[in-house]
Amino acid sequence: SARSGNEIDMVHASVLDPTLNGSGKQVLSLTAGIDYIHDMQVMPDGKIFAVGALNDRFGLMRFNADMTLDTSFGTDGMTISDFGAGTHARSFAFDSAGRIFVVGGNRIACYSADGVIDATFGTNGNVVIDHVGQAYAVAIQADGKVDIVGRDDLEFLITRLNTSNGGGANNWSYEAGSRPDINHNGDYGRAVFTLDDGDIVIAGRGYGSGDQFG
Numbered sequence: 001s002a003r004s005g006n007e008i009d010m011v012h013a014s015v016l017d018p019t020l021n022g023s024g025k026q027v028l029s030l031t032a033g034i035d036y037i038h039d040m041q042v043m044p045d046g047k048i049f050a051v052g053a054l055n056d057r058f059g060l061m062r063f064n065a066d067m068t069l070d071t072s073f074g075t076d077g078m079t080i081s082d083f084g085a086g087t088h089a090r091s092f093a094f095d096s097a098g099r100i101f102v103v104g105g106n107r108i109a110c111y112s113a114d115g116v117i118d119a120t121f122g123t124n125g126n127v128v129i130d131h132v133g134q135a136y137a138v139a140i141q142a143d144g145k146v147d148i149v150g151r152d153d154l155e156f157l158i159t160r161l162n163t164s165n166g167g168g169a170n171n172w173s174y175e176a177g178s179r180p181d182i183n184h185n186g187d188y189g190r191a192v193f194t195l196d197d198g199d200i201v202i203a204g205r206g207y208g209s210g211d212q213f214g
Contacts, residue, residue, distance in 0.1 A: 026067045030078060031055035038104075039091045051089035051102050054080045058089045058104055060115055074115030081109055081117060083126070091137045095144065103135035103148055108161065132159060139192045139200070149189030149202050156189055156204060 016024025028035070033055035040050035047070055048063040058081040062073035069077025087105040094100055098113040107128045110121035117125035129135070135150040146161040189204035 020067065028067070030061070030069075035059075036088060037061070038088060041092075049092070049100075051092050051104075053088040054078055056085045056088075057081065058083045058087050058102070058109070060089060060092075060100070060102060060111060062115065072114065079111065079115040079117070081126070083107060083109075090135060090150075093138045093140045093146075095140050101138055101140065101146055103138045103150075105134065106130065106132045108135065108138065108146065108148060127161065129159060129161075132157060136190045136204075137192045139194045141194050141198070142196075147192050147194065147200055149192040149204065151189070158189060158192070158200070158202060 018024055020026060031054050034053055035055070036053040037050045038052040040048060042048055046065040048065070048067070050061045050063070051059065052061075053059050054061070060074060060079040062070040062077055064070050071077050073079070083105060087107075089102045089109075090104040092100055092102045099118060100111040100113065100115075102109050102111065107126050108122075109126040110118040111125070112118055119125050121127070129148070131152055132148065132150055133152045135148050137149050139147045141147065147158060148161070149156075149158045151157055189202050191203040193201045195201060
């Protein structure tokens, strides 16, 4: 996906598929402001879930297979959380109950499967993580803990939300975070995966004499 002005281009990967809108791409003007998709996933039922920016705000979207908005999700297919202009949703993960955990900026928010923010999570549905500069990716462990990667200032960062404070399933705290020095200033994590054995795999960028894969 890509943004052109205030519009989102939806393009099938690799080879354009003419079954999508006759040309393999579709331009969507969702709001009057900046609209952007940062992450997306095809669901088992064929619908497409995406997060990014809607009117330059934290946004979630769900589309039918033909890229029309799924009006059963959020409001007319979209959910906008106003965490401030320029704070966009960057990535998401589903937990075993179907809830959607979405990260962006220095916060994580939780939504029901139909796009309604879960007010029982954190404060009014979101948790601000002070030591995170920008969260780029999220994954959920088998024990329900939530791993978040991104950056703190200019350093690679991984942090974890947990429920070990005894406050119950919705009383979330966060661990201080780990800052592995992958290279020098300019490192950041962009993807995180949890494996069946509990190990965590992280990918990102290490900056030295130039951009390097981490």
